[in-house]
Amino acid sequence: MTTSALPSNALYTIARIRQIEQAAMSHLPPGSLMQRAGAAAAREVRDICRRAGRRVDVLLLAGSGNNGGDALEAAAVLRRGGMRVRVLLHGDPARQPRDAAAAHARALAAGVEIHPFSDWQAQLERPCNLVVDGLFGIGLQRPLTGEIAEAVQTINEIGAARLPVLALDVPSGIDADTGTVVGGAVAVRASHTITFIGDKPGLHTADGCDHAGEVRVAGLDIASGLPPPDGMLNHPGLFAACLRPRARNTHKGSFGDVVLLGGASGMAGAVVLAARAALHAGAGRTYAAFIGPVPVYDDAHPELMCRAAHEIDLARKVVVAGPGMGSGEAARAALTAALKSPMPAVFDADALNLLASDRSLMQALADRGNLQQPSLLTPHPLEAARLLGMKVAEVQSDRLAAARALAESANAVVILKGAGSIIAAPDRPFVINPTGNPALATGGTGDVLAGLCGALLAQGWPAHEAALGAAWMHGHAADELVRKGVGPIGLTASELIPALRLCLNQLVAERSVRP
Ligand SMILES: NC(=O)C1=CN([C@@H]2O[C@H](COP(=O)(O)OP(=O)(O)OC[C@H]3O[C@@H](n4cnc5c(N)ncnc54)[C@H](O)[C@@H]3O)[C@@H](O)[C@H]2O)[C@@H](O)CC1
Numbered sequence: 001m002t003t004s005a006l007p008s009n010a011l012y013t014i015a016r017i018r019q020i021e022q023a024a025m026s027h028l029p030p031g032s033l034m035q036r037a038g039a040a041a042a043r044e045v046r047d048i049c050r051r052a053g054r055r056v057d058v059l060l061l062a063g064s065g066n067n068g069g070d071a072l073e074a075a076a077v078l079r080r081g082g083m084r085v086r087v088l089l090h091g092d093p094a095r096q097p098r099d100a101a102a103a104h105a106r107a108l109a110a111g112v113e114i115h116p117f118s119d120w121q122a123q124l125e126r127p128c129n130l131v132v133d134g135l136f137g138i139g140l141q142r143p144l145t146g147e148i149a150e151a152v153q154t155i156n157e158i159g160a161a162r163l164p165v166l167a168l169d170v171p172s173g174i175d176a177d178t179g180t181v182v183g184g185a186v187a188v189r190a191s192h193t194i195t196f197i198g199d200k201p202g203l204h205t206a207d208g209c210d211h212a213g214e215v216r217v218a219g220l221d222i223a224s225g226l227p228p229p230d231g232m233l234n235h236p237g238l239f240a241a242c243l244r245p246r247a248r249n250t251h252k253g254s255f256g257d258v259v260l261l262g263g264a265s266g267m268a269g270a271v272v273l274a275a276r277a278a279l280h281a282g283a284g285r286t287y288a289a290f291i292g293p294v295p296v297y298d299d300a301h302p303e304l305m306c307r308a309a310h311e312i313d314l315a316r317k318v319v320v321a322g323p324g325m326g327s328g329e330a331a332r333a334a335l336t337a338a339l340k341s342p343m344p345a346v347f348d349a350d351a352l353n354l355l356a357s358d359r360s361l362m363q364a365l366a367d368r369g370n371l372q373q374p375s376l377l378t379p380h381p382l383e384a385a386r387l388l389g390m391k392v393a394e395v396q397s398d399r400l401a402a403a404r405a406l407a408e409s410a411n412a413v414v415i416l417k418g419a420g421s422i423i424a425a426p427d428r429p430f431v432i433n434p435t436g437n438p439a440l441a442t443g444g445t446g447d448v449l450a451g452l453c454g455a456l457l458a459q460g461w462p463a464h465e466a467a468l469g470a471a472w473m474h475g476h477a478a479d480e481l482v483r484k485g486v487g488p489i490g491l492t493a494s495e496l497i498p499a500l501r502l503c504l505n506q507l508v509a510e511r512s513v514r515p
């Protein structure tokens with residue numbers, strides 16, 4: 001049985017998992033997959049208890065469908081191994097699906113204590129060392145309500161007081177495709193999730209990030225193998241081809257020019273941050289072009305060349321348009337010039353707002369893609385909502401769909417920022433970025449990301465790889481800083497910049513180690 005220690009990189013939608021499940025079940029004895037899922041869950045239970053130094057004493061919550069069947073199978077396995085297990089069973093056993101009913105019978109035969117769900121308060125008051133959530137998996141159809149919602153609320157309170165909670169397949173209440181809490185009601189906040197057959201996007205974006213905890217995949221030995229995934233979790237392997245060591249016979253012209261275009265009056269800091277990020281991420285020459293007053297130079301980084309936006313020559317330079325750009329006529333003129341550039345370009349912040357306000361600019365953006373002039377967009381959910389003409393809640397209700405729709409309409413690579421950033425591009429599987437943390441929820445980190453994207457493009461990375469690399473490194477740098485105690489509270493965007501440089505150099509060094 002395969003249980004990968006790391007989250008698998010491949011992501012599958014609910015529809016695809018159903019197809020795989022059906023195909024596998026057609027040539028397996030009844031109940032095989034559920035028995036494998038139950039055995040994998042039981043192993044995970046033992047593993048979590050062992051790591052926590054606690055004996056196995058588990059309360060399993062089983063729903064009325066097959067997710068509940070997985071919990072009942074796990075309970076039977078654990079009980080047969082002599083461990084302490086109790087089950088709270090929801091719904092009418094007479095209406096269980098066939099495999100779940102068989103699992104129920106096996107649990108009874110093994111001597112598992114099974115209580116009706118109406119006993120949930122009394123059962124949750126009895127001490128245990130782990131709670132298993134087998135209420136709902138990919139069959140969740142509506143918000144959690146009534147006694148289930150109350151019990152989940154209570155489990156979340158107990159879990160927050162450090163009782164491990166293991167979700168089977170998906171934390172109940174979370175939509176496995178979108179990562180949202182269904183109906184905005186309540187969902188299990190698990191410390192661990194063991195997900196079956198393949199990993200699911202909803203465990204890695206939106207509310208899923210705060211509800212799934214540590215995710216493991218139990219492949220259930222699907223003998224026919226898995227189809228190509230619907231999406232991927234971001235990983236340096238996806239941009240490894242770009243992590244090349246520098247040749248010695250090179251010069252600053254070898255690593256490209258990048259111009260950061262923005263800095264309206266009062267917002268010069270945004271363009272300076274983006275420019276410093278580009279500088280530290282290895283651009284050969286970095287220009288900061290200001291719509292507002294032009295500083296003589298950046299005294300922390302005199303390497304940067306400061307120019308007026310209306311005077312800068314964009315020829316042969318990668319442009320990053322938007323940081324602190326404002327929305328006036330000068331900003332519009334600068335953006336129009338950037339859109340005409342034959343070079344790869346990044347559009348962020350105010351550039352995105354200007355694009356959203358003017359169809360002709362949006363058309364010019366889409367035309368760039370047709371002319372093989374790569375564009376990379378880095379919207380946060382509000383900017384994405386403006387570009388798509390929808391409400392921010394609609395974007396967040398299906399971040400994958402929103403990112404893909406924007407990539408299609410803009411004919412561009414998109415990084416939709418937020419918990420579990422989505423990287424989407426026309427005709428490519430979506431990618432969800434697993435790195436990053438709430439330390440990044442502070443002003444200026446988006447400017448740093450845009451500058452990083454520009455530097456990678458200037459060094460010749462294709463736009464898709466630049467987006468993958470920038471998103472991964474940006475998050476990883478923040479994770480490393482938090483690990484050292486620099487954040488999550490009070491991390492500054494400036495502190496992120498040297499951490500990014502370290503991350504990029506380490507990745508290149510790791511790639512270039514020869515056996
Ligand atoms: N069929 C199989 O052999 C396998 C199934 N697997 C498990 O089966 C799960 C899917 O099973 P199901 O399709 O039975 O779906 P679930 O077990 O996720 O839930 C479905 C049941 O819950 C009800 N329901 C949905 N939302 C509800 C709500 N908010 N409140 C109350 N009732 C609600 C539905 O009407 C249905 O009866 C997977 O997530 C996975 O855990 C795995 O064991 C792999 C093998």
Ligand SMILES: [K+]
Pocket residue numbers: 067133134135136137167168169170171172
């Ligand atoms: K579950």
